[in-house]
Amino acid sequence: MPQSELAVEARGLVKHFKSRRSVTRAVDGIDLDVPRGAVYSVLGPNGAGKTTAVRMLATLLRPDAGTARVLGHDVVQDADAVRTCVGLTGQYASVDEDLTGLENLVMLARLYGFKGARARRRCLDLLGAFGLEDAGGRQVKTYSGGMRRRIDLAASLVMSPEVLFLDEPTTGLDPRSRNQVWDIVRVLVADGATVLLTTQYLEEADQLADRIAVIDHGKVIAEGTAADLKRSVGRGAVELRVADTARRAEAIGIVGRVLGADATAAADPYGLSARVPEGSEHSVAQLLPALADAGITVPEFSLGQPSLDEVFLTLTGHTPDDAEGAGASRGPTTAGDDRETDDRAEVA
Amino acid sequence: MTASDQTDQADRTARTARADAPAPEGTATPDDHALRDAIALDRRPDRPSAVSSTLTFAWRALLKIKHVPEQLFDVTVTPVIFTLMFTYLFGGALAGSTEAYLQYLLPGILVQTVLFTTVYTGYTMNTDITKGVFDRFRSLPIWRPAPIVGALLGDTVRYTIASVVTIALGLLLGFRPDGGVVGVVLAVLLLLVFAFALSWIFTILGLVLRSPNAVMGVSMMVLMPLTFASNIFVDPTTMPDVLQGFVDVNPVSHLTTAARGLMSGTAGVDDVTWALVAAVVLTAVLAPITMRLYRNRS
Numbered sequence: 001m002p003q004s005e006l007a008v009e010a011r012g013l014v015k016h017f018k019s020r021r022s023v024t025r026a027v028d029g030i031d032l033d034v035p036r037g038a039v040y041s042v043l044g045p046n047g048a049g050k051t052t053a054v055r056m057l058a059t060l061l062r063p064d065a066g067t068a069r070v071l072g073h074d075v076v077q078d079a080d081a082v083r084t085c086v087g088l089t090g091q092y093a094s095v096d097e098d099l100t101g102l103e104n105l106v107m108l109a110r111l112y113g114f115k116g117a118r119a120r121r122r123c124l125d126l127l128g129a130f131g132l133e134d135a136g137g138r139q140v141k142t143y144s145g146g147m148r149r150r151i152d153l154a155a156s157l158v159m160s161p162e163v164l165f166l167d168e169p170t171t172g173l174d175p176r177s178r179n180q181v182w183d184i185v186r187v188l189v190a191d192g193a194t195v196l197l198t199t200q201y202l203e204e205a206d207q208l209a210d211r212i213a214v215i216d217h218g219k220v221i222a223e224g225t226a227a228d229l230k231r232s233v234g235r236g237a238v239e240l241r242v243a244d245t246a247r248r249a250e251a252i253g254i255v256g257r258v259l260g261a262d263a264t265a266a267a268d269p270y271g272l273s274a275r276v277p278e279g280s281e282h283s284v285a286q287l288l289p290a291l292a293d294a295g296i297t298v299p300e301f302s303l304g305q306p307s308l309d310e311v312f313l314t315l316t317g318h319t320p321d322d323a324e325g326a327g328a329s330r331g332p333t334t335a336g337d338d339r340e341t342d343d344r345a346e347v348a
Numbered sequence: 349m350t351a352s353d354q355t356d357q358a359d360r361t362a363r364t365a366r367a368d369a370p371a372p373e374g375t376a377t378p379d380d381h382a383l384r385d386a387i388a389l390d391r392r393p394d395r396p397s398a399v400s401s402t403l404t405f406a407w408r409a410l411l412k413i414k415h416v417p418e419q420l421f422d423v424t425v426t427p428v429i430f431t432l433m434f435t436y437l438f439g440g441a442l443a444g445s446t447e448a449y450l451q452y453l454l455p456g457i458l459v460q461t462v463l464f465t466t467v468y469t470g471y472t473m474n475t476d477i478t479k480g481v482f483d484r485f486r487s488l489p490i491w492r493p494a495p496i497v498g499a500l501l502g503d504t505v506r507y508t509i510a511s512v513v514t515i516a517l518g519l520l521l522g523f524r525p526d527g528g529v530v531g532v533v534l535a536v537l538l539l540l541v542f543a544f545a546l547s548w549i550f551t552i553l554g555l556v557l558r559s560p561n562a563v564m565g566v567s568m569m570v571l572m573p574l575t576f577a578s579n580i581f582v583d584p585t586t587m588p589d590v591l592q593g594f595v596d597v598n599p600v601s602h603l604t605t606a607a608r609g610l611m612s613g614t615a616g617v618d619d620v621t622w623a624l625v626a627a628v629v630l631t632a633v634l635a636p637i638t639m640r641l642y643r644n645r646s
Contacts, residue, residue, distance in 0.1 A: 058487050062644065083489035084395070094480035098412045110404045111488050113393035125386035139415055155484065160389040187380050191387070 007163050007194035008034035008057060012066035015052050026052040028218030029066070034196055034211075039189050041209030042198045043308075049218040050198035051091060054167050057196070058088045070163055087161030089152050091168045097141040101132055101151045104140060108158045126154045130184075146177030153184055164188060166197040170204060182208055202308030216316045229311045236305040238284060239266070239273040243297035248272060251296050258290050259283050276303075398491035402498040409502020412472075419468070423506055427461040427514040434581060435521065442582060447522055454518040455535065455607040456580035459600065461514050462507045462539045463546060463575060467567040469503050470550030474560045477645075486645075493639055500547050507543050511536045527613035535610040538623055542603050545627035548634030555641040574600050599626035 010032040017024040027049040034040040042050050055061040057068055059079040067074065073081040088094075095104045105123035114122060127136040130150045135143060140151060149169065156164060166185070170178040185195055185208055199205055205212045206226045214222040214229070222229055230236070238259070242251050248265060255263040255274050260283070263274035276284060284303055291298050396404070413419065434457070439449030473496070476482045485495045515523075515532060525532050550567055557563045577591060578584075578600040584592050595601050602622040609615030 055483075060483055060486055080489050083487060084392075086487070088484065088487045090480050090483050094484040096408065096412075096476075096481050097479065098415050099408070100415075103408075103411055107404060107408055108484075108488070111396065111401055111485075111490050111494075113396045115393070118393075122386070125382075129382040129386035157387050159392075160387045183380075184383065187383050188387075191384055 005036065006033055006069075007036045007038075008032055008040070008068070008070050008196060010053075010057065010066065010068040013053065013056060013063050013068055014065040015049075015056060015061060016064055025218050027056070027063075030215065030218070030220055032068075032213060032220070034194060036194050037189065037192055038210040039185060039195045039197065039208050041205040041212045042196065042215055043200070043202065043205045043212050043312075044198070044215040045200055048215045050200075050215060051167050052218075053215070054088075054165050054196070054198055058086055058165050059083055060088075084159075085162045087156035087159065087164045089149075089156045089164075089166050089169060091171060095140050095148070095152055095155050098139060100137050100139055101127060101143070101154075102136040104151065104155060105158060108155055112159045114158075122158070126157060130154045146173055146180065149173060149177060149181060150184075153181065157188075161193065163194045163196065166195060168198055168200065170199070170201065178204075202312065206308055214312065214315060222311075222315050226308065227305070229308065230305045232311065232314070236303060237273055237275045238287065239271065239300075239302050239304065240287075240298050241268070241270045241300040242272070243270075243299050245269045247296050250294065251291060251298075254290050254294055254296070255287060258286050395489060398494060401490040401494035402501065405495050405498020406501040407498075409472075409499050410505060413502075413505065420506070420509060423461075423465055423510045424513045426464065427457060427510060428517055430460065431457050431514065431517055431521070438581075450518065450521055450523050451612075452608075453581065454514070454523045455611050456578075456604050457518075458511060458514045458535070459539060459604045459607055460575045460580055461510045462543045463571060463600065465506055465510050466503070466543050466547045466550055467564060467571065468506065469500060469547040470552075470554035470563045470567055471560050473499065473551055473554035474557060474563045477555070478559065482645075486642075492643065493635075496551055496638060496642065500544055500551075503547065504540050504544065507540055508536070511539065525611040525613075527609075527611045527615075531610045531613050531615075534615075535607040538606060538610065538620065539603070542599075542623055542627045545630040545634075548631060548638055551638045552634060552641060555638065555645065574598060578604060580604050599623065599630075602626065 010030055013027055013030045013032075014025075015027040017026055030049070030053055032040075032042075032053075042053065044050050052061065056063050057070060057075060059075050059082050062076060067076075069075070070082045071085055073085075075082050095101075096107075099107070102120075102123055105126060106119055109119035109123055124133070124136070127133050130153070132147060132151060132154070135147060135151075140148065143151065153166075153169070156166075169181050169185075173181065182204075185197070189195055197204075197208065209226065211223070211225055212229060213220050222232070224232075238255070240251075240255075242248050248270065252263045252265060252272050255272065259274055259276060260280050261274050261277045263272050265272050288298060288301065431454070434453055435446050435450050439446035439453070443449035443452060473482075476485075482495070515536075527535070549570065550563070553563050553566055553570075557566060577594055578598050579595060580600070584595040584601075587595065599622070602619050603626070606615060606619035606623045609619060
């Protein structure tokens with residue numbers, strides 16, 4: 001087996017879908033370098049080309065141009081070698097709903113070459129590890145959304161793939177099921193697997209991924225760690241609340257002086273915030289002592305990096321949920337995003 | 349050992365710290381160690397043979413029949429309705445007596461029943477595609493035609509059930525095949541071979557069309573002329589010339605003549621050969637097209 005430092009290596013990958021009238025440039029020249037043992041996230045809005053890219057890497061689609069290698073095997077020339085070492089979980093549960101959970105796994109185990117008792121034993125272990133031992137004898141169509149996603153993940157792990165492709169693994173899941181999927185991904189990677197996951201949730205990429213490729217309209221528009229991407233838009237911001245609204249103006253003055261930047265009052269009569277300018281990260285630590293010296297009580301203080309929402313907006317000119325990038329809808333969409341993030345924070 | 353345990357412990361602590369919501373009481377959060385043990389693999393098994401993969405898919409088709417026995421409803425009820433309707437509604441008018449007509453009709457109804465059942469092949473395949481199961485199969489390192497050939501093999505069970513129901517009803521109503529058990533069994537075997545070959549039409553439709561219902565609709569449009577414009581129900585000598593021309597080249601006519609011959613013990617080699625050749629040609633032409641569509645599906 002050819003050795004390679006990269007688990008996945010794509011160069012100039014292109015896939016265009018032609019219909020009678022138009023050509024959809026689903027993937028329009030993508031380069032990817034996924035290091036072994038990493039969680040790599042392909043982040044983009046609906047229709048950005050994420051699924052098409054993953055389907056090419058998993059040998060389900062033939063690229064129109066460009067090359068891709070998985071663990072050194074070419075996805076076109078050496079497709080069967082790729083298939084032996086990758087697992088795939090699609091956007092939709094790709095298990096047979098009419099069969100039971102156990103039957104689904106046993107079928108796959110046999111197709112991978114496990115025989116008789118060994119196949120069954122392995123599948124029972126997997127069901128147990130995924131908390132599905134009681135549901136193993138039931139038809140998958142009776143499963144809840146979270147259980148389906150887990151049986152689907154278990155199905156991808158029957159062969160212990162070295163590279164696992166997860167196409168939007170948490171889309172449509174409730175926060176609890178989503179956390180379970182995240183935990184599974186972390187265990188797999190801690191165990192040496194490489195995971196390439198696509199997502200339209202910035203939070204998910206932020207939580208899980210070692211590196212992120214942001215794609216939009218079939219092209220990679222940014223690549224790096226979550227921190228890299230955030231840095232590209234600024235150093236973050238401090239937000240604080242004062243106990244006494246009468247002293248807010250004074251606090252704004254102090255914060256502005258310490259950070260060397262303009263602090264602004266928030267809509268909340270007790271709140272204020274300020275961007276941390278380049279080069280004054282060290283001043284942040286002096287904020288609280290300075291306020292305390294002035295006798296201003298600060299019950300809430302937070303220092304946040306810019307969210308990936310902001311990153312996406314800066315890079316693409318539109319927010320992730322706004323696939324067409326219509327500038328006019330930017331305001332309302334951003335507001336919607338904030339609400340969604342708030343909801344999640346509450347549930348979590 | 350101790351060192352690795354410590355590392356594990358550290359990993360777990362790190363993960364717990366990172367996870368933003370501890371799972372509530374009673375939820376099945378996968379246990380890290382159970383998961384590690386479950387996916388640990390000391391030795392990769394050898395890849396299964398083409399035959400073994402195909403049989404696994406046939407097994408899947410049988411499991412589906414076991415879990416969704418309703419799908420056999422059509423297969424068992426349709427032949428009963430058709431046999432009763434044609435025998436008692438038209439039999440007297442067409443052949444002078446219902447008994448005489450049954451002798452003529454039953455092998456034909458058997459052919460029609462089995463051919464109608466082949467539609468399900470395309471239907472289930474299209475369902476697999478729309479649900480995403482086929483993506484999983486296509487991502488496996490197996491003999492490429494295995495999912496399709498396996499499904500076709502599994503379907504022969506359905507054809508057999510349909511045949512048994514039809515023949516049993518016929519015997520009950522007074523059908524007496526002169527060819528005996530051997531003749532009847534040979535006729536059914538010939539039908540199974542032909543049905544397997546004809547199924548490739550429906551695998552193609554299953555791969556090309558967008559929804560299972562579209563597959564059903566188009567398949568019926570293919571099957572209606574094939575079965576009705578044949579010698580299944582009536583002797584074609586009373587038909588207009590143009591129609592007779594079609595009936596004569598229709599492989600279903602030859603299949604029906606062969607099945608009648610086998611069941612009555614008067615089979616001509618011609619018709620049996622004709623039906624078998626048609627089956628081989630159908631498979632040789634349609635199977636590669638199916639596989640090409642299957643490989644290049646986007």
